């Protein structure tokens with residue numbers, strides 16, 4: 427567990443997927459017998475925490491279709507009563523190992539890591555999973571006494587969304603990552619879509635919100651907006 431962020435009476439716990447390589451982030455909130463999980467990875471620690479808390483129902487929110495944000499979906503669905511929520515486009519793409527990039531994941535990462543770490547990836551197979559609830563445009567999602575406003579934000583990928591929690595926190599997936607240019611060059615990515623849909627959305631949020639991104643530590647939205655405007659106009 428990387429950190430624990432107490433906001434609006436809900437502790438948000440954060441877990442890192444392959445911290446030395448890409449540090450993809452999974453977020454978890456437990457409230458009684460229910461939990462909200464954002465971008466589940468294969469975290470044993472998170473899984474044990476859910477079991478120990480006696481959680482029964484889990485809302486699983488996917489910020490987008492890429493493997494490093496969905497690897498734990500099937501594991502959760504096999505153990506809890508899950509409602510997997512994402513955009514309509516994401517719901518289609520997560521079913522296809524080529525579109526969710528799991529097909530290419532192992533070779534890609536073997537190139538990136540030392541030989542001794544290869545065994546850690548040997549278990550990654552072409553992966554697919556399914557959504558239960560999907561939307562296009564915008565959707566409200568209630569968790570405990572909190573409201574998440576989900577908004578489709580294509581640009582990094584076709585199936586991306588951002589989720590604003592009580593106007594205080596925004597989960598941005600890979601649509602906004604601190605100190606990192608937005609990646610729009612993967613299949614389905616579009617710089618033009620990012621400029622048309624995602625950047626205006628981010629600029630429309632109350633700028634005292636806190637960003638919890640898909641990789642690395644969170645940061646104030648105000649700071650990151652300055653960065654992202656530079657990346658988008660320079661590129």
Ligand SMILES: [Zn+2]
Pocket residue numbers: 490492582583600
């Ligand atoms: Zn991604």
